[in-house]
Amino acid sequence: MNRQYAELVGPSPQHPLRPAAPVRRAARNVLVVENDERSAETLLRGLARQGYAARGVDTGAQALRGHRDADLILLDLDLPDLDGLEVCRAIRAISDTPIITVTARRSELDCVLGLQAGSDDYLVKPYGFRELLARMEAVMRRSHGRTVTADTGRVITHAGLRIDVAARAATLHGEPLDLTRKEFDLLHLLALQAGTVLTRRQIMAHVWDDAWSPRGRTVDTHVGTLRGKLGSSAWIITVRGVGFRLGHP
Structure with a gap:
């Protein structure tokens, strides 16, 4: 031993x-x-x-x-x-x-x-x-006493964006966003780490629970759709060669 x-x-x-x-x-x-x-x-x-x-x-x-x-x-x-x-x-x-x-x-x-x-x-x-x-x-x-980032009772706000985790609902400047389940999870993850660059692998691991098998352009496609629903590409910044972070339009 x-x-x-x-x-x-x-x-x-x-x-x-x-x-x-x-x-x-x-x-x-x-x-x-x-x-x-x-x-x-x-x-x-x-x-x-x-x-x-x-x-x-x-x-x-x-x-x-x-x-x-x-x-x-x-x-x-x-x-x-x-x-x-x-x-x-x-x-x-x-x-x-x-x-x-x-x-x-x-x-x-x-x-x-x-x-x-x-x-x-x-x-x-x-x-x-x-x-x-x-x-x-x-x-x-x-x-002890830390705020756990996965807390389902948390409401996250960021530059006019409001994410109610428990209700799984998001609004932008008071207007509701019509998001799919994965789009909501992706936006939630980016908002939790606002200002931090997340790699595609990290996003796949925590949104799709699968970072280890190739999934084509899954992340990029969802990012593009989410940008469209948010009304500006400035909401999600691409960091070339690394990944994505939430922006501040």
Whole structure:
């Protein structure tokens, strides 16, 4: 067993630092994104012993599909299909769910890139299980009270645009917009991240739930239609070679 996971199964009875009994808490959902099957299984067992409702996935695509119910995400960067930094950025584009990057990448640059991608904390392997638990509790305390971007009761306003998320209705200068479901989801996503450039892959992941199979010009077509309904191409700015952001006509 890898050294960094030795504490997960607990030390021997003679160990002077034997962990206390599992903490009794309301179960919190933890998504473990880990490519190494043995490490993931050991980590999931340890979290379960501590009262967490933990589940694991081993690819970036699975993480993007399955992160919505998580209260915290433990994200390895070395995944078979996507770089973990890209996964982190994509999740952070629509969610404030705490993310702890857990990786073997140990350079200062890697740490900086992880934090810039949206991680709340950066933990280098090998690590102690009790340190991981402490960091998990710390980021969840810091995240308490955040406004979650996916809050269905939220009303978003931007330069005459008003989006009522719960009612799934949008108006522009008081006039209702006749939007399809995907057009509404696309406008909602752009408004949540007003001023931020979203890549086509991020948009596909969060509006179509499918960033990993080619879909032609799906995003561009919907952007064009949405611009027409908003009455100006200035509402959605194309950043060449990157993606799109909400404008301010």
